[in-house]
Amino acid sequence: MLESLNPYLWAVKLRNWVYDSGLIAQCKFPIPVISVGNLSVGGSGKSSLVRYIANMLSEKLKVCVISRGYKRSTKGTLLVSEWGNLRASWQEAGDEPYMLAKLLPRVSLVVDEVRCRGADFALRELKPELIILDDGFQHRKIHRDLDLLLLRKRDFSDRVLPFGRLREPLEGMERADAFVLSYRELEDFDWRHAHKPTFKMRRSGWRILRSTDHRQVENYHELSFLAFCGLGDNEQFFQTLRRLGIRLEDTLGFPDHYHYRGFKLQRDKLYITTLKDLVKLEPAENLFYLDFEVEVEGLKEFLEGFIINRLQRVGSSAGRATDS
Structure with missing residues (x-):
């Protein structure tokens, strides 16, 4: 109703x-x-x-x-x-x-x-x-x-x-x-x-990187982080970290597209966030971010076929226009 x-x-x-x-x-x-x-x-x-x-x-x-x-x-x-x-x-x-x-x-x-x-x-x-x-x-x-x-x-x-x-x-x-x-x-x-057509997207190749030099952290399972983000769905980020076995000391959720003005990192804590949030922050030794690869089986071939067909149609239309 x-x-x-x-x-x-x-x-x-x-x-x-x-x-x-x-x-x-x-x-x-x-x-x-x-x-x-x-x-x-x-x-x-x-x-x-x-x-x-x-x-x-x-x-x-x-x-x-x-x-x-x-x-x-x-x-x-x-x-x-x-x-x-x-x-x-x-x-x-x-x-x-x-x-x-x-x-x-x-x-x-x-x-x-x-x-x-x-x-x-x-x-x-x-x-x-x-x-x-x-x-x-x-x-x-x-x-x-x-x-x-x-x-x-x-x-x-x-x-x-x-x-x-x-x-x-x-x-x-x-x-x-x-x-x-x-x-x-x-x-x-x-x-x-x-x-x-229906395709399935999965995220894989998860890795934690340093904000200062973007190098991968290998021993992250030995560390404990304070996770924060400002996304349309913050919980999916925290849920992903937990599924990866990353120890979280606490979580901080902010509104989507949060500006982070006045946000300060405590020196004695390690922080982890997303790429979207990272671009709004200054690099720091205790700031890390999560990145990943995307897999969509069959989508590459589908898109290449679409583009080839689209360009062929454009070329054919241009040829008819020239002939006329």
Whole structure:
């Protein structure tokens, strides 16, 4: 009953209907556009999947990531990195785009709250061969050739904001072209769409690194840490540390995108945090962070096939235009 009276739900339904009906025109671009998004508010592994895809595809293509730049200190179009060279601070770019820019040495990254404007800038100034939209599923103004949707186990039983964590009802998932089940090492679940590709993402290769020199710590099982983070889902980070057998003296959870102004480390304690939080802190001898690899069996082949087909269609269309 409460769901039927939810004004946010009906606003989302109306907005999706307007786009589905073609009443609002989308901006389209001459290169492939891949969107990575989810249904819920935070904590689905979008940044990890964007990192995985961008690293993989940038081996053969010039890739540009377009992000909104949530909670950044700037507005408008901002070039965060140009083929791996940083051009902005984390405050100017936002914590997640800045983190991705540092992790992607062959990729450019642009932030803009107006995605079409950001993509226009990227095509004009950077001339990429592929665009990846970070957190793009609900940003429907920009046309995408492929919609990848991350799903967590809890999404299937959750409710739409403000009664739950879903940005839109489950029926919206039908817009996706393929699905990626995330955090399966924490929530082992199985689901498959009847007609569309479904992939399973797992995090592996866990390692603890020093903030000062980014060297791996081998004897971490002998140490005890104070864990802290400011994520969409802080508990999944603490739960991961415990599953890895890391001893935790205490945990500190902060709001998502926390700024850490005035946050000080006690000299006699060891601290561990995430990459997203680390970029907002000064390196220290007693500050460490957790990193990992991502495995998505079959996704590499699927994306390569999609890109080849997309480029072939563009080439065929260009050839017909020339002939005419």
